[in-house]
Amino acid sequence: MGGGLVEWLKAALLEVQEYVGMLSLTARGIVSRPFYYRDVVQQFDAIGVGSLTVVLLTGLFTGMVLALQSGTTLDAFGARSMVGRLVSASIVKELGPVLTGLMVAGRVGSGIAAELGSMMVTDQIAALRALGTDPIRKLVVPRVLAGLVMVPVLTVIASAVGIVGGWIVTVFVLRVASSVYWNSVVEGLYIQDVWMGLIKPFFLGFAIVSIGCHVGLRTTGGTQGVGRATTNAVVASSVAVIAVDYFVTQLLIVLIY
Amino acid sequence: MAVVHPAPRSALLEEALGFGGPIIVFDHVQLAFDDKIILRDVSFTLKTGHTKIFLGASGAGKSTILRLILGLLKPDGGQIFVNGERVDDMSEDNLMAVRGDLGMVFQEGALFDSLSVRENVGYKLDEELNWVRSDADARVQEVLGFVGLGEFIDRRPSELSGGQRRRVAIARAMAAKPRILLYDEPTTGLDPITAVTVDEEIIKLRDLEGVSSILVTHQLRDAFFVAEHTAVRQGQDIEFPKASPEKCQEAEFIMLRDGLIAFEGNAGELRNAAQTDAYIEAFLS
Numbered sequence: 001m002g003g004g005l006v007e008w009l010k011a012a013l014l015e016v017q018e019y020v021g022m023l024s025l026t027a028r029g030i031v032s033r034p035f036y037y038r039d040v041v042q043q044f045d046a047i048g049v050g051s052l053t054v055v056l057l058t059g060l061f062t063g064m065v066l067a068l069q070s071g072t073t074l075d076a077f078g079a080r081s082m083v084g085r086l087v088s089a090s091i092v093k094e095l096g097p098v099l100t101g102l103m104v105a106g107r108v109g110s111g112i113a114a115e116l117g118s119m120m121v122t123d124q125i126a127a128l129r130a131l132g133t134d135p136i137r138k139l140v141v142p143r144v145l146a147g148l149v150m151v152p153v154l155t156v157i158a159s160a161v162g163i164v165g166g167w168i169v170t171v172f173v174l175r176v177a178s179s180v181y182w183n184s185v186v187e188g189l190y191i192q193d194v195w196m197g198l199i200k201p202f203f204l205g206f207a208i209v210s211i212g213c214h215v216g217l218r219t220t221g222g223t224q225g226v227g228r229a230t231t232n233a234v235v236a237s238s239v240a241v242i243a244v245d246y247f248v249t250q251l252l253i254v255l256i257y
Numbered sequence: 258m259a260v261v262h263p264a265p266r267s268a269l270l271e272e273a274l275g276f277g278g279p280i281i282v283f284d285h286v287q288l289a290f291d292d293k294i295i296l297r298d299v300s301f302t303l304k305t306g307h308t309k310i311f312l313g314a315s316g317a318g319k320s321t322i323l324r325l326i327l328g329l330l331k332p333d334g335g336q337i338f339v340n341g342e343r344v345d346d347m348s349e350d351n352l353m354a355v356r357g358d359l360g361m362v363f364q365e366g367a368l369f370d371s372l373s374v375r376e377n378v379g380y381k382l383d384e385e386l387n388w389v390r391s392d393a394d395a396r397v398q399e400v401l402g403f404v405g406l407g408e409f410i411d412r413r414p415s416e417l418s419g420g421q422r423r424r425v426a427i428a429r430a431m432a433a434k435p436r437i438l439l440y441d442e443p444t445t446g447l448d449p450i451t452a453v454t455v456d457e458e459i460i461k462l463r464d465l466e467g468v469s470s471i472l473v474t475h476q477l478r479d480a481f482f483v484a485e486h487t488a489v490r491q492g493q494d495i496e497f498p499k500a501s502p503e504k505c506q507e508a509e510f511i512m513l514r515d516g517l518i519a520f521e522g523n524a525g526e527l528r529n530a531a532q533t534d535a536y537i538e539a540f541l542s
Binding site (some may be wrong): 034118119122124130131 | 324327329349353356357359360361363364365367368369370380381384385429
């Protein structure tokens with residue numbers, strides 16, 4: 001029992017050490033040559049443009065259901081006109097970043113782990129190194145850069161679409177005037193909220209993509225290993241999204257509010 | 258960390274590593290994964306232009322030797338020299354330059370699924386050596402012609418048969434004109450006819466291009482074919498007659514067993530050893 005715990009701790013520490021090692025090599029890869037521009041552009045497209053549909057749909061329906069739920073609750077206080085405030089504050093500060101993060105974790109985190117994992121078990125990563133290419137620079141750096149840039153962009157889009165979704169329900173279902181909704185949206189938002197909504201996704205994007213890459217590059221055990229890696233990547237990056245969201249929120253509250 | 262093609266050798270090193278010189282040296286190399294000892298004490302020398310053929314049961318450490326040469330793995334003890342450079346304690350950045358003179362054909366080919374045959378074969382020329390596109394295209398055509406797959410240039414690896422994939426892998430490994438080629442089970446899983454075509458590519462590279470090679474296999478028929486045949490140009494054609502006894506000396510077999518070299522010698526000596534050594538006899542039968 002005790003031995004098992006020690007083994008588990010050793011394995012966990014090794015994992016953290018490997019992860020930090022990969023991150024430091026990635027940082028070095030970002031600031032020094034060779035730099036694979038074409039792969040960076042490809043990953044911006046795959047991670048950013050490729051995730052647009054799922055993020056748009058998630059944002060839209062989240063805004064709609066939020067307006068619907070809060071409308072019924074606010075009715076109890078005769079405050080239906082305040083729906084905009086609730087929708088904008090919750091979406092911009094919290095739901096936009098977190099739901100975009102979770103969607104990207106599901107779509108991109110798993111994809112990266114599966115792709116790099118398959119390359120690992122079929123010796124393609126070893127072949128890259130044998131051909132003189134550093135897999136961190138070729139595979140990890142472009143993905144991390146794409147995650148850092150595209151997740152914030154996707155979050156802004158999701159939040160904007162969410163607020164529009166809230167407007168649709170507020171106007172057509174709750175029968176509140178459009179101008180009342182938009183005034184309420186603006187009143188509910190402070191500049192700090194906008195900063196929070198913009199800063200958090202950088203951390204979330206970084207966490208999702210770096211975890212996907214780390215898990216993918218540590219894959220062993222053939223196709224079964226690739227399946228395991230994919231599941232682990234989704235689970236770990238989804239949990240990381242929620243946990244990182246909490247800690248960054250806490251930090252930002254101290255720093256900017 | 259710009260990838261450097263191997264620097265031109267000095268005249269002295271060029272002479273030392275010329276034909277018959279020690280292009281790869283293993284000196285008392287040891288390696289274990291956790292508690293499992295893979296290589297207990299392995300020493301050998303590959304001479305320039307020669308072939309070493311590694312035989313042994315699965316898990317005997319044959320493929321590990323190739324990974325050690327490339328620096329993909331580090332030994333626990335001993336020294337490894339490639340092209341006159343000590344690689345066992347070399348940093349990953351410096352290894353990139355050493356790898357510039359090494360080509361590796363992985364088991365199953367390890368071709369990049371997302372790239373076409375042209376992009377796979379020209380990978381190093383395009384991505385690492387920054388060749389001009391027209392030069393890279395010409396070289397890709399040339400090496401694909403060499404392995405007889407010129408018309409498959411636009412295919413994806415998934416559209417090729419097992420034998421074609423191995424030949425594309427050979428083309429990829431030779432594209433940047435390395436002086437050393439490493440083959441990891443290049444014929445395993447292939448039918449005998451296709452296997453011979455792969456063997457012939459190995460012989461052609463050795464005898465016509467002067468490449469030094471290490472072949473890891475447990476396909477005895479292919480091992481003996483490579484060791485005992487030679488490639489000769491006859492006009493436009495290339496023929497593969499039996500090699501002369503002197504030429505046969507240039508291909509040596511190494512049999513690994515329990516992390517040690519159980520046998521080292523040429524094809525004839527291996528057959529003779531089978532008369533007296535039960536393990537070798539069992540392996541060869």
